[in-house]
Amino acid sequence: MKKMMMMFITFILFFFFCMITSISPLETTTNFTFNGFQHSNLHLDGISSITSNGLLRLTDTSKHNKSHVFFPTPLPFKNSSSGLPLSFSTSFIFSIIPEYKDLTGHGITFVLSHSINLSSTLPSQYLGLFNQTTCFGDPSNHVLAVELDTNLNPDFGDIDNNHLGIDFNSLFSIYASHASYSTADGFKNLSLVSGDPLQVWIEYEQSENSLFNVTIAPISVPKPTVPLISKVVNLSSLVLDEMYVGFTSSTGSFPTSHYILAWSFVLNGKAQAFDLSKLPPLPLVPSKSKPLVLFILLPVIGVILVLMVMAFVLVMMVKKRKKKRYSELLEDWETEYGPQRFSYKDLFLATKGFEDEELLGAGGFGRVYKGVLPKTNIQVAVKKVSHESRQGMREFIAEIISIGKLSHRNLVRLLGYCRREGELLLVYEFMPNGSLDRYLFNEPKSLLDWEQRYRIIKGVASGLLYLHEEWEQVVIHRDVKASNILLDCDMNGRLGDFGLSRLYDHGSDPQTTHVVGTLGYLAPELPNTGKANTSTDVYAFGGFLLELACGRRPIDAKAMPEEMILVDWVYECWKKDQILDARDANLRENYNTEEMKLVLMLGLVCSHPNPKYRPAMRAVMQALDGSAPIPLLSDECWIADNSTFSFRDDDNNTTRYHSLATSFSDV
Numbered sequence: 200m201k202k203m204m205m206m207f208i209t210f211i212l213f214f215f216f217c218m219i220t221s222i223s224p225l226e227t228t229t230n231f232t233f234n235g236f237q238h239s240n241l242h243l244d245g246i247s248s249i250t251s252n253g254l255l256r257l258t259d260t261s262k263h264n265k266s267h268v269f270f271p272t273p274l275p276f277k278n279s280s281s282g283l284p285l286s287f288s289t290s291f292i293f294s295i296i297p298e299y300k301d302l303t304g305h306g307i308t309f310v311l312s313h314s315i316n317l318s319s320t321l322p323s324q325y326l327g328l329f330n331q332t333t334c335f336g337d338p339s340n341h342v343l344a345v346e347l348d349t350n351l352n353p354d355f356g357d358i359d360n361n362h363l364g365i366d367f368n369s370l371f372s373i374y375a376s377h378a379s380y381s382t383a384d385g386f387k388n389l390s391l392v393s394g395d396p397l398q399v400w401i402e403y404e405q406s407e408n409s410l411f412n413v414t415i416a417p418i419s420v421p422k423p424t425v426p427l428i429s430k431v432v433n434l435s436s437l438v439l440d441e442m443y444v445g446f447t448s449s450t451g452s453f454p455t456s457h458y459i460l461a462w463s464f465v466l467n468g469k470a471q472a473f474d475l476s477k478l479p480p481l482p483l484v485p486s487k488s489k490p491l492v493l494f495i496l497l498p499v500i501g502v503i504l505v506l507m508v509m510a511f512v513l514v515m516m517v518k519k520r521k522k523k524r525y526s527e528l529l530e531d532w533e534t535e536y537g538p539q540r541f542s543y544k545d546l547f548l549a550t551k552g553f554e555d556e557e558l559l560g561a562g563g564f565g566r567v568y569k570g571v572l573p574k575t576n577i578q579v580a581v582k583k584v585s586h587e588s589r590q591g592m593r594e595f596i597a598e599i600i601s602i603g604k605l606s607h608r609n610l611v612r613l614l615g616y617c618r619r620e621g622e623l624l625l626v627y628e629f630m631p632n633g634s635l636d637r638y639l640f641n642e643p644k645s646l647l648d649w650e651q652r653y654r655i656i657k658g659v660a661s662g663l664l665y666l667h668e669e670w671e672q673v674v675i676h677r678d679v680k681a682s683n684i685l686l687d688c689d690m691n692g693r694l695g696d697f698g699l700s701r702l703y704d705h706g707s708d709p710q711t712t713h714v715v716g717t718l719g720y721l722a723p724e725l726p727n728t729g730k731a732n733t734s735t736d737v738y739a740f741g742g743f744l745l746e747l748a749c750g751r752r753p754i755d756a757k758a759m760p761e762e763m764i765l766v767d768w769v770y771e772c773w774k775k776d777q778i779l780d781a782r783d784a785n786l787r788e789n790y791n792t793e794e795m796k797l798v799l800m801l802g803l804v805c806s807h808p809n810p811k812y813r814p815a816m817r818a819v820m821q822a823l824d825g826s827a828p829i830p831l832l833s834d835e836c837w838i839a840d841n842s843t844f845s846f847r848d849d850d851n852n853t854t855r856y857h858s859l860a861t862s863f864s865d866v
């Protein structure tokens with residue numbers, strides 16, 4: 200009896216197995232078209248959603264957030280008999296609507312991925328595609344993306360803040376091109392963030408020399424005949440038997456909505472064209488004005504009435520605008536800050552109405568304007584930080600003010616602040632010589648000589664020591680790097696922006712994976728623990744020392760592969776007992792050998808992957824003064840030799856180099 204049961208069950212199971220295996224080939228989809236996403240069953244995660252009128256909204260206006268959208272079932276991407284990738288063709292219509300003009304999120308990618316679970320990826324410049332370990336071309340990613348990148352990130356070799364690129368397992372595009380489309384009279388530029396709907400076509404034809412074509416155009420023109428990017432690629436090792444197709448998107452500091460209006464995809468075919476009349480409407484698109492005929496039919500008096508009402512509304516609007524111009528937020532608790540509280544009107548006048556001509560630069564937190572305060576004629580730099588959350592503002596201001604009391608000749612003084620709806624203005628001492636990075640990288644106009652560099656190093660070290668040990672409480676800077684060091688009129692280095700990264704900590708969700716700081720200066724333990732402390736600052740200071748000594752960014756996409764990650768390269772030079780090879784070649788022989796060696800060694804010691812081997816700023820200062828020897832560099836768990844991986848460069852060569860991030864994450 201038992202035996203019979205077993206046989207029966209086995210039979211049933213076998214039967215089901217056969218059914219499933221025989222049905223599944225029929226069920227695999229190889230093409231689909233969405234003209235609006237009203238009834239789609241896409242896999243959504245992060246902050247993506249489908250709006251009630253059928254738009255696929257990749258991001259809402261929350262900051263430092265990401266989203267992924269995938270077609271729910273994987274597609275068979277390989278020819279089962281030949282094992283070669285299949286041809287494919289896809290097209291989509293998108294629109295990017297930033298809340299502030301010119302200050303935008305990070306863009307959209309169309310992605311082929313072997314996994315639908317991208318939960319360990321990061322937002323902002325990582326585009327929701329990779330994290331700080333996987334972004335350098337890890338071949339196990341199996342991710343092919345076409346990025347519509349709206350931010351310039353020199354760490355990833357971006358060409359500008361408005362480009363399309365092809366990414367193989369990496370955020371370094373193998374090909375990239377400024378957004379434009381071909382017309383009868385040459386290529387015409389496009390803005391990805393104009394808010395207008397734009398259509399993209401991505402086509403791949405499997406053959407001996409497989410071409411990968413990317414084309415973009417406004418929806419009002421037919422598909423251009425010449426693609427923007429048309430390159431030979433080899434997808435053999437990247438594409439697996441089954442791949443998911445979809446989109447990723449991410450926002451950074453500036454609220455931006457990314458929308459997809461329509462999407463079609465075909466394996467081994469040509470993507471279907473869209474019926475543009477059926478596209479879901481975008482929000483904020485001005486509605487079509489009523490036909491003029493209506494007015495002609497109306498009696499003359501009616502017309503006059505309408506005009507009068509319109510004039511009235513206009514006058515009211517202008518009046519309201521005028522009132523709003525200088526409006527600011529001022530709450531009771533702020534009275535205690537008296538002199539540190541600036542009036543918006545003064546700052547408005549000081550910067551000539553935040554004129555573009557007064558713009559000193561734009562950074563991760565917002566724009567910085569030059570100004571002259573009306574009453575005192577003091578030169579200031581005004582940083583405009585957009586910030587929507589009001590919760591935590593009181594604590595933050597209290598902290599800003601207490602930071603304003605810090606006083607040291609190597610810190611940029613914070614003179615005060617002002618608050619408006621959704622906006623915080625920070626007023627700093629003006630630094631006439633701008634930021635240090637301008638004198639170091641990308642063929643600078645004037646080069647700093649070694650004496651100047653050594654003085655800047657000592658100054659910044661003493662400023663950081665003051666923050667860490669000499670004030671009444673420990674202040675963590677959190678973002679030490681060359682572009683945050685400003686130069687005063689005597690070319691002294693001064694630390695700016697301290698404490699500002701705390702803005703992220705107030706009123707935000709502690710569970711979201713956003714890491715404050717800059718790639719290449721982030722201590723390896725930071726992404727895991729999320730806790731900034733003095734030794735993560737020392738790590739970033741080490742990166743800064745190497746920057747000054749070598750005249751390079753911590754990650755230099757244009758350098759030779761073995762020199763790409765600065766700290767690894769200097770370490771290799773040290774191992775070969777030729778640490779001076781790493782020095783800035785622009786200095787020629789005009790430097791002090793002992794000091795150069797000292798700075799390079801200190802840079803390595805401070806950048807040690809293991810925080811327990813990094814010195815405190817006091818010891819760093821003593822080494823720089825020559826009053827104590829350089830702390831010893833521990834060899835322990837510096838670089839694991841098996842942590843190499845391949846990275847494809849422009850010539851399609853496969854080269855190998857050490858990964859800073861992979862080796863560090865083993866620690």
Ligand SMILES: Nc1ncnc2c1ncn2[C@@H]1O[C@H](COP(=O)(O)OP(=O)(O)O)[C@@H](O)[C@H]1O
Nearest residue numbers: 559560561562563567580627628629630633634
């Ligand atoms: N106090 C200041 N005096 C003069 N220029 C400044 C001052 N603060 C900032 N800047 C300029 O504004 C630019 C942007 O500053 P910031 O927002 O701090 O950039 P980031 O976030 O990249 O460090 C800097 O590159 C610098 O040239």
Ligand SMILES: *[C@@H]1O[C@H](CO)[C@@H](O)[C@H](O)[C@H]1NC(C)=O
Nearest residue numbers: 228229230465466467468469
């Ligand atoms: C799309 O798929 C359907 C079946 O799902 C098939 O009948 C049709 O031919 C396909 N179209 C293209 C262009 O491949």
Ligand SMILES: *[C@@H]1O[C@H](CO)[C@@H](O)[C@H](O)[C@H]1NC(C)=O
Nearest residue numbers: 246261262263264707708711
């Ligand atoms: C990111 O999105 C989630 C889900 O909508 C939200 O809870 C969270 O607050 C957002 N994070 C930030 C930093 O805005």
Ligand SMILES: *[C@@H]1O[C@H](CO)[C@@H](O)[C@H](O)[C@H]1NC(C)=O
Nearest residue numbers: 278279280281282285286467
């Ligand atoms: C798979 O490859 C074979 C030749 O190797 C070809 O005849 C066949 O058409 C291909 N199938 C598809 C679906 O491309």
Ligand SMILES: *[C@@H]1O[C@H](CO)[C@@H](O)[C@H](O)[C@H]1NC(C)=O
Nearest residue numbers: 244314315316317318319320
């Ligand atoms: C996605 O992967 C993470 C680990 O990377 C895991 O914790 C999580 O449960 C996975 N999510 C799903 C839906 O599989």
Ligand SMILES: *[C@@H]1O[C@H](CO)[C@@H](O)[C@H](O)[C@H]1NC(C)=O
Nearest residue numbers: 319320330331332333726727
């Ligand atoms: C980065 O992503 C990979 C794979 O997706 C994951 O294994 C790794 O833990 C992530 N690293 C960090 C620091 O989150």
Ligand SMILES: *[C@@H]1O[C@H](CO)[C@@H](O)[C@H](O)[C@H]1NC(C)=O
Nearest residue numbers: 359377378379386387388389
């Ligand atoms: C298009 O943009 C590129 C890169 O920004 C620029 O060099 C070029 O002059 C622009 N062309 C036109 C016609 O504006």
Ligand SMILES: *[C@@H]1O[C@H](CO)[C@@H](O)[C@H](O)[C@H]1NC(C)=O
Nearest residue numbers: 402403404410412425426429
């Ligand atoms: C890609 O573009 C080239 C022109 O540069 C064209 O000859 C080729 O047919 C295109 N390939 C596909 C798959 O559209």
Ligand SMILES: *[C@@H]1O[C@H](CO)[C@@H](O)[C@H](O)[C@H]1NC(C)=O
Nearest residue numbers: 406407408409433434435436
């Ligand atoms: C593509 O790459 C694979 C290995 O990754 C190689 O076997 C194949 O020959 C390459 N194809 C072409 C056309 O270069």
